[in-house]
Amino acid sequence: MPYSVLVVDDEELTLRTISRALREETFDVCTATSGEEALKIFGEDKPDLTLLDIVLPGIDGVEVLRRMKQANPGAIVLMMSAYHMVDRAVEAMKLGAFDYLIKPFHLADMIGTLRRASEMLALRVRVRDTVETAKGRYDFGRVVTQNPAMDRMLEMARKAAEADHTTILIQGESGTGKGVLAKAIHYASPRASLPLLQLNCASLPDTLLESELFGYEPGAFTDARRRKEGLLERAHGGTLFLDEIGNMSASVQAKLLRVLEEGTFMRLGGTRLIKVNVRLVAATNVHLKEAVAEGKFREDLYYRLNVVPLYIPPLRERKEDILPIALEMLQHFNRELNKKFIGFTPGAAELLQNYSWPGNIRELKNVIERTMILAPEGDIDAACLPEEIRDHIVEQVKMEITSAMDVSPTGQQFVSLRELEDDYIEKVLAATGNNKTHASRILGIHPTSLLRRLKKEQTSSN
Secondary structure, eight states: OOOEEEEEOSOHHHHHHHHHHHHHTTOEEEEESSHHHHHHHHHHHOOSEEEEESOOSSSOHHHHHHHHHHHOTTOEEEEEEEGGGHHHHHHHHHTTOSEEEEESOOHHHHHHHHHHHHHHHHHHHHHHHHHHHHHHHTOGGGOOOOOHHHHHHHHHHHHHHHSTTOOEEEEOOTTSOHHHHHHHHHHTSTTTTSOEEEEETTSSOHHHHHHHHHEEOTTSSTTOOSOEEOHHHHTTTSEEEEETGGGOOHHHHHHHHHHHHHSEEOOBTOOSOEEOOOEEEEEESSOHHHHHHTTSSOHHHHHHHTTEEEEOOOGGGOGGGHHHHHHHHHHHHHHHHTOOOOEEOHHHHHHHHHSOOTTHHHHHHHHHHHHHHHSOSSEEOGGGSOHHHHHHHHHHHHHHHHHHTOOOTTOTTOOOHHHHHHHHHHHHHHHTTTOHHHHHHHHTSOHHHHHHHHHHHHHHHO
16 A cells, blocks of 8 residues: 655755655655645645655744644654754654655655655554454453453453553462453553563563563673563563462562562663563462462562452352353354354253363363364264263262262151162263263163163153
8 A cells, every 4th residue: 555645845846856756656645835734734634654844934844843743643754954954853853753864865765764664654553453453352342251240350450451550460260361351451451552561470480580570781690691671671651461470489579569669670780770661460370368478478569469459250150151151162163163063052051061160261262172173063962072071060960969868867868769860860861961872881881771761760750
């Protein structure tokens, strides 16, 4: 796509020469001969790039630049000036001009400078598109939940996201989606177009964690041959997400506390204070309050992190969400795997809802993907689910029957052996999606014996 360029110069010959050269390079060109005319065209046509002379009748080029930047801080403006106007060109650079050209200049130099400006513009568009895509992907509205506790937590997270500098602590078991929530907070915040960087504190030893966070100077340690910026510097203006912060050592905790309190730090081996503006979102599956009581986590850092506490309940505490999330994942993998699954049979749905999901949403996602790869398309049946899901319900049934066999001194809880067997058979059949071969294997009897037993039950009930 050709970029549009506004060329502003009061010399007609200069305008014609520059315009002809730019059109030959496929730029769309519009021109102005005064500052007032330039501002009018800039406001109405919104050119991608502006080539602006400093010396103009009426409003001069530097004042035009100032007003352009006030109207659109992201405007890319290149200044033109004679050699004796270098001081004014420097003033323009301080106001945010992209570059300046000293007259007389070669057209090839001008084209090269405009090409560099075009590349920056293209990069901005790519970044903006990436941010918009991420905003859509991690929008709070995409979170699937019917759970009141989750709804309350998400409402708190939305409000916290809008509070630009507020530190947030996300707690919850592994696999509950703490990282996804951190991204949703960033992309709903005023910092959405600025960096979001993340670091898992449990995945690195202390020395490496410290150098990743704070960076280092040459000679700070044996292999430090060049300066390295840490994540805090690179996240300046944006968000830093520290996952599993409960695993951070005491020495790194102390340095992080200084960043939160003063907004400054020093690189390893450095002597200069570096000031940063970073929003910190931390997450942990450790109960930090207990870690504080045990002396494993700094109390002052805990209170600095815990400004807005967010707790994500485990999946077993929000059973009403299991099936809707599973259906959402099914549609996702239909697109990704080019499959045509419809949903889950009642037996499969019951198994999914009654399983405890120790790995939470991460485990559910893995189960859905694995099942869709191996199972025939259509509705997913109970027999298609992984063995650990099917066996879990059988163990639950055994526990229920064992509990039912406990008797009181009055004998009121006694049931007949036949009733226990019938109840157990019925629940195993339900758990296996009425797959009699599989059920007979679990029960430890021949399939013919199971069929005979079921036929007797049907006859007696009639």
